[in-house]
Amino acid sequence: MNQNSTTLSLYIGLLGLVTLAFGLADILVWAGASPGFSVGILEIAGDDFFRWAWGGAVMVFGGLFMLGGVKSAGSLEQFGKAVLGAVMVWIIAGTDIFARLCESIPAGEEASEFFNSVAGFVGGFAPPYSPAILLLPFTLVILYFLVTGRFDETRE
Amino acid sequence: MALPVQERWDLVDAIARKTVTTGTHRQTLGDVLGDLTVRPLTGISVAVAVLYAFWSIFSSFAGALVTDGFMVKAFDNYWLPWLQEVWPDPASIHYFLFVGDPLAENCFEAFGMLTSGLFVSIGVVLPAVLIFYLMMTVLEDSGYLPRLAVLMDTVFHRIGLHGYAIVPAILGLGCNVPAVTATRVLETRKQRFIMMSLLAIFIPCGAQIGVMLEVIPETVGWVMLYLVIGFGIFGFVLDRIIPGSNPEILIDVPPYHWPLWDNVAKKLMNRTKSFLKDAVPFVLFGVLIVNVLYLAGIIGALADLLEPLFVIWFGVPKETVGPLVAAFLRKDLAVAQLSAIAMTPYQMITSVVLVSIYFPCVATFVVMLREGWKELAAAVAVLVATVFIYGGLIHAVGILMGVA
Numbered sequence: 001m002n003q004n005s006t007t008l009s010l011y012i013g014l015l016g017l018v019t020l021a022f023g024l025a026d027i028l029v030w031a032g033a034s035p036g037f038s039v040g041i042l043e044i045a046g047d048d049f050f051r052w053a054w055g056g057a058v059m060v061f062g063g064l065f066m067l068g069g070v071k072s073a074g075s076l077e078q079f080g081k082a083v084l085g086a087v088m089v090w091i092i093a094g095t096d097i098f099a100r101l102c103e104s105i106p107a108g109e110e111a112s113e114f115f116n117s118v119a120g121f122v123g124g125f126a127p128p129y130s131p132a133i134l135l136l137p138f139t140l141v142i143l144y145f146l147v148t149g150r151f152d153e154t155r156e
Numbered sequence: 157m158a159l160p161v162q163e164r165w166d167l168v169d170a171i172a173r174k175t176v177t178t179g180t181h182r183q184t185l186g187d188v189l190g191d192l193t194v195r196p197l198t199g200i201s202v203a204v205a206v207l208y209a210f211w212s213i214f215s216s217f218a219g220a221l222v223t224d225g226f227m228v229k230a231f232d233n234y235w236l237p238w239l240q241e242v243w244p245d246p247a248s249i250h251y252f253l254f255v256g257d258p259l260a261e262n263c264f265e266a267f268g269m270l271t272s273g274l275f276v277s278i279g280v281v282l283p284a285v286l287i288f289y290l291m292m293t294v295l296e297d298s299g300y301l302p303r304l305a306v307l308m309d310t311v312f313h314r315i316g317l318h319g320y321a322i323v324p325a326i327l328g329l330g331c332n333v334p335a336v337t338a339t340r341v342l343e344t345r346k347q348r349f350i351m352m353s354l355l356a357i358f359i360p361c362g363a364q365i366g367v368m369l370e371v372i373p374e375t376v377g378w379v380m381l382y383l384v385i386g387f388g389i390f391g392f393v394l395d396r397i398i399p400g401s402n403p404e405i406l407i408d409v410p411p412y413h414w415p416l417w418d419n420v421a422k423k424l425m426n427r428t429k430s431f432l433k434d435a436v437p438f439v440l441f442g443v444l445i446v447n448v449l450y451l452a453g454i455i456g457a458l459a460d461l462l463e464p465l466f467v468i469w470f471g472v473p474k475e476t477v478g479p480l481v482a483a484f485l486r487k488d489l490a491v492a493q494l495s496a497i498a499m500t501p502y503q504m505i506t507s508v509v510l511v512s513i514y515f516p517c518v519a520t521f522v523v524m525l526r527e528g529w530k531e532l533a534a535a536v537a538v539l540v541a542t543v544f545i546y547g548g549l550i551h552a553v554g555i556l557m558g559v560a
Contacts, residue, residue: 049377050211058208061201080188084202091205095212102216106225114226146185 005072008145012082013070015138019089020063022131026056043128055092059132062088083146086139092132100124186412190303194409199307206300210291218284219369227279231263236271253447264371264492273443276367276488277436282428284366288330289427290420297415297423301326306407315391316350316402317342324351328359332520333434334427335359336527345531346400350391352524353535356516357542358387363435363488368508371495375505382509386546394538438517442489446481455481469544471551471560472507473499483511502559506550513543 029037029046030053037044046052065085069078104124107113116124144150159167192198239255240246246258256268263275295301301323309319320341328335332355339351360368360383368376395402449455459477466472475497483490490511499507515536516524524532554560 050208054204054208055212058201058205061205065198065201076183076185077188080185080192081198083185084189084192084198088201088205091209095209095216098213099216099220102221102225105221106229109224109229114229 008079009070009072011141012066012085015135015142016063016066016070016082016085018063018138019059019066019085019135022135023056023059023061023063026052026059026131030056038128041127041129042131042134044131055095055132058088058092062086062092079145082142086142089132089135089139092130093136096130096133097125190299190409190412193300193303194306196307196310199303203304203307206295206304210295213291214284214287215369217287218280218366222283223280223366223370227275227283228262231271231275231279232261235274236260236263236266239268239270249451252451253444256447265496267443267447267493269440269443269447272489272492273440276363276492277439280366280370281363281435281439281488282432284362285330285431286424286428288362289424289431292326292330293420293423293427294415297419299410299412302407302409306409309407313402314395315354315388316395316398317347317391318402318405319407320405321347321351324355325359328355328361329365330362330427331431331435332356332359332361332516333523334430336520336523339527343403343405344400346398347402348527349398349531349534350394352527352531353394353538354387354391356520356524356535357390357513357539358383360512361487361517363439364491364512367488367491371492372504372508375501375508378505379508379512382505382550383512386509386513386542390538390542390546439489442517446478446489449481450478469551470506470510470547471554472503472510473497476507476510479507480511480514483514483517487511487514487517500559502554506547506554506560509550510543510547513539513546515539 025037026044026046028034029044030049031046034044034046036046044052062085065081065088067085069081069083069085072078101124104116104121107116107120193202240258243251243255245251246255251258252268254268254270256266256271260266260271263271263279266272295304305319305322307319308322312318312321323341324335324338327338335355336352339348339355342348342351360379365376368379446455455478458481459474462477463474466474466476476494476499479490479493479497491508494504494507494511497507515521516539521532524535551560
């Protein structure tokens with residue numbers, strides 16, 4: 001196993017642990033362990049079964065996939081698991097961002113206009129963010145390895 | 157002129173040399189991902205994530221953006237007040253039929269053909285169906301749907317079907333009309349009958365889901381849970397009591413690939429066109445016929461007749477009879493009507509489940525009839541028994557839980 005592969009394994013392992021922890025936190029907050037959790041720009045509202053229980057389960061699967069791909073992360077098979085784990089985070093983060101986009105375009109029920117102002121639209125993307133959105137930039141490392149093909153040690 | 161055997165083989169060799177290329181296959185990341193998405197342990201997790209994405213995008217686009225964001229405002233603030241102002245004689249029959257309640261403040265409560273009928277079909281159902289079919293087509297053309305069929309094969313075998321039953325099942329979540337036609341992917345009459353019955357009873361269409369998300373968002377999860385449980389139980393029972401065979405099939409799983417956007421656009425256009433042609437007229441005329449039935453006193457008489465069954469057996473108010481009659485014409489309309497009746501949350505869940513498992517809407521009914529009147533008659537018999545048994549069962553569960 002080369003240095004590159006060890007670093008990748010370590011990174012995926014850490015990312016997997018954080019993803020798993022965030023997924024469990026989503027579910028626990030929904031289940032009533034906390035009335036809602038907010039630290040800095042991170043927020044877990046936990047007010048909706050679909051988003052926090054089901055979405056939390058998807059994050060848990062993502063974390064488990066990444067942890068499952070830690071051993072020899074440089075091999076194709078193992079890296080595939082890490083990619084699948086990252087895809088899970090992309091799904092949750094992507095749908096969260098899409099939901100914000102859909103809510104920000106219209107002006108809202110009370111307003112007489114149909115479309116939101118530019119300031120209102122941009123404001124729709126302001127913090128706090130869900131754990132998946134915060135994890136999104138960190139999963140881009142996997143995308144980098146995927147696009148550059150640097151993951152496959154058997155090709156070297 | 158027939159060739160001798162040796163020359164025939166020589167010809168085969170010559171064609172093969174020109175057309176077949178050989179080499180060593182090197183596994184790609186796409187192969188690994190394709191493999192991981194059909195293995196039960198990893199594949200089911202991926203399916204859970206894909207379904208999450210599916211419904212999240214569905215509710216954000218159809219619910220938050222199009223319906224709540226624009227359509228509600230356009231219909232309630234502009235269309236309804238304009239109609240109420242220009243339509244003559246609010247006390248007349250034609251006003252009641254076309255515009256509905258003259259004091260209504262929104263199109264959901266007006267119940268006229270040009271108010272509720274138009275709002276439900278264009279403002280609520282059309283965006284829901286559009287985004288549903290777009291995502292369905294992307295899943296189909298990317299190669300994920302056959303993998304889902306492989307994954308679901310074992311589950312569907314328990315109810316006498318095979319993995320490709322996932323196609324009509326998912327299509328049914330958009331509109332039951334094309335879903336009934338899609339049951340032809342199944343091999344035997346027994347399988348087609350089981351799938352058709354389960355579709356008609358336990359799979360709510362996109363229109364109904366769209367309206368449920370709009371008017372009773374907090375109870376949708378429970379309604380869907382009851383429907384999934386019922387789908388499993390009644391599928392299992394039907395498989396045991398209906399004679400016929402359940403043959404095994406081989407499923408061809410293509411590699412993952414990016415969908416061709418031309419194909420996606422064509423499929424989306426065809427499916428949406430078919431929905432507009434088959435279902436929208438039923439929504440508009442559905443409202444008209446229900447209003448006529450109300451005016452003629454038929455719904456009132458039915459409510460009195462069926463009151464003991466509804467109040468004692470199902471545990472719901474007798475006012476729900478009207479929406480149940482409307483459900484035969486359009487289930488989405490029926491849910492909208494139910495939302496206006498005063499009920500406890502559990503009664504609301506029960507009555508929406510009843511609307512779902514009650515008669516398929518008339519458009520589905522017509523397509524089922526095209527598949528064969530014997531199948532339709534048998535499906536209706538199954539349906540009546542299911543509504544009676546399952547409706548009572550849900551009430552019993554509510555009593556046991558202390559919420560009914």
